[in-house]
């Protein structure tokens with residue numbers, strides 16, 4: 001017998017039993033930025049396409065899920081998919097410049113190569129919302145993850161009841177996707193936009209999103225049964241909005257939020273995204289409010 | 300389960316057979332200020348360097364399966380684009396000679412979260428699958444509380460486990476490879492006497508435990524005492540140095556960093572173990588820190604180990620080895636923290 005113990009290749013060569021499991025880690029899909037469009041001085045909309053057509057078609061996701069995007073030597077970070085699931089691996093990301101990777105990305109040009117992995121995380125259950133009224137509440141960059149469930153709703157508009165979008169930004173210059181507002185309205189969606197501070201030419205309401213929501217709730221301060229809400233925004237917004245919705249009678253399991261944490265893997269391995277002891281990347285980023293109520297230090 | 304008994308002078312022979320592979324084992328690294336020997340795991344070439352009488356090691360054997368820094372990928376970059384190369388950083392089997400039950404159980408716990416889960420980590424899995432482990436019955440120190448954590452005996456996750464019976468070793472053989480190696484040294488079937496001697500050794504071991512952690516209903520108690528002043532008190536002592544995570548056999552949290560080569564033709568992606576006690580652990584874009592205070596971070600470490608992991612896997616992510624308490628300059632130990640939190644302050 002050989003004294004040297006035989007080496008075990010966990011990947012097991014092509015067709016290895018767990019090869020696919022193991023290669024979902026670190027083995028990113030080559031993708032290409034097909035276009036960049038500056039929405040504001042700090043936010044850019046990227047069209048990104050997985051290069052291999054088979055892999056692109058195989059890439060299926062649900063609204064609310066995110067990808068990890070990588071640039072060699074620069075970094076890797078999570079971004080919510082902002083496009084419709086029907087587009088598969090030809091996705092849209094809207095990214096704010098905040099640091100290394102995001103600033104570098106904004107300087108790239110069409111055709112630049114990036115690495116993608118995912119999709120990761122939980123999603124907004126739009127299928128289970130069929131037949132119901134939907135409230136979409138977004139603050140700031142929170143509109144980005146909301147666009148994916150929104151497009152799923154628009155594609156099957158007749159499946160849903162009344163749909164409201166309430167969107168708040170700090171000032172009119174920071175409003176994202178302004179070019180789509182008319183289109184949303186054409187799909188019979190009630191769009192209410194508010195800003196914290198008015199700017200030149202601003203005619204809409206000024207104030208917090210909670211004011212807009214209170215208006216929607218009306219005198220009765222309550223919601224029709226069969227209403228669902230999706231809430232995305234900064235942590236302070238969750239607290240106020242979810243409180244209001246709770247008082248309006250919305251049960252916690254019909255309220256969905258998308259939480260943001262630091263992420264270094266997206267796969268439940270680095271623990272950077274943990275809330276208490278829950279993985280935001282696996283058990284989230286989309287949580288129903290009942291789960292959030294059970295999480296220490298969530299919002 | 301197969302048992303064998305062999306004379307002590309057969310062990311160097313077994314070592315020599317296994318030494319065709321890299322062998323990692325406890326060695327003495329020095330002495331502390333009281334003259335007490337300090338041990339650590341290292342690559343051992345000579346049986347004489349081995350210290351099977353070691354109490355515990357300063358660090359766990361973690362760097363052989365979760366290196367503190369590990370290259371996850373390298374990139375070659377040129378004008379047309381870039382290519383990524385992934386290397387799992389292992390090309391041979393490694394022998395871990397003389398792991399105590401706590402450290403074997405630590406591996407079993409890591410297996411649950413790193414391999415038997417969604418998105419198994421191939422870097423860890425490759426190293427874990429390529430281990431050959433010889434376990435060794437320990438002599439508990441006063442600070443060991445593995446018994447409270449249910450990790451004082453290892454049921455699986457090793458190839459062979461040895462118990463010192465004085466003039467001979469009692470061997471528990473778990474893998475075919477271990478069985479084949481044992482066939483090449485002189486062994487015998489254990490008799491009634493050996494069984495009695497084994498049980499006596501274990502009874503003696505059980506009598507030595509001093510430190511205790513009451514983990515009954517702890518997940519609930521941790522929730523009830525989330526706002527306990529005890530956390531603040533421990534947090535005020537904590538230096539946020541991350542030493543506890545560094546020495547811990549079960550701490551696996553990490554961060555990833557990427558660097559461009561100086562000649563701009565390549566890049567490297569490195570995974571570095573991190574500690575949830577370090578201040579930047581939960582800082583996100585825009586500078587917001589979800590755990591800005593040391594007490595929030597210290598509390599989180601206990602939450603992850605004694606609540607979250609228990610909910611997910613019905614066991615704690617702590618094997619009671621006591622290393623963190625011993626290494627901590629602020630004198631923060633698991634039994635003391637949990638006892639004070641249970642008391643509600």
Ligand SMILES: Cc1cc2nc3c(=O)[nH]c(=O)nc-3n(C[C@H](O)[C@H](O)[C@H](O)COP(=O)(O)OP(=O)(O)OC[C@H]3O[C@@H](n4cnc5c(N)ncnc54)[C@H](O)[C@@H]3O)c2cc1C
Nearest residue numbers: 077079080095096099100101102261262263582583584586
């Ligand atoms: C589920 C999820 C979805 C997201 N979706 C979007 C989106 O659609 N659009 C968008 O613009 N942003 C999104 N983000 C935030 C985005 O991940 C961060 O802006 C990005 O990581 C910053 O990277 P950077 O290299 O530019 O910043 P860095 O230079 O690394 O640092 C800037 C700041 O970001 C923090 N940071 C570093 N790495 C990470 C990380 N991996 N995760 C979180 N924070 C980090 C640092 O602590 C620092 O405070 C999302 C985050 C999560 C968790």
Ligand code: SF4
Nearest residue numbers: 537538540541543627
């Ligand atoms: S508990 Fe002790 S070892 Fe851990 S970070 Fe705090 S001071 Fe450092």
Ligand code: SF4
Nearest residue numbers: 547617618620621623
């Ligand atoms: S937390 Fe401390 S006692 Fe528990 S396994 Fe880690 S180092 Fe050992």
Ligand code: FES
Nearest residue numbers: 266269270271281
């Ligand atoms: S991002 Fe690594 S565990 Fe969630």
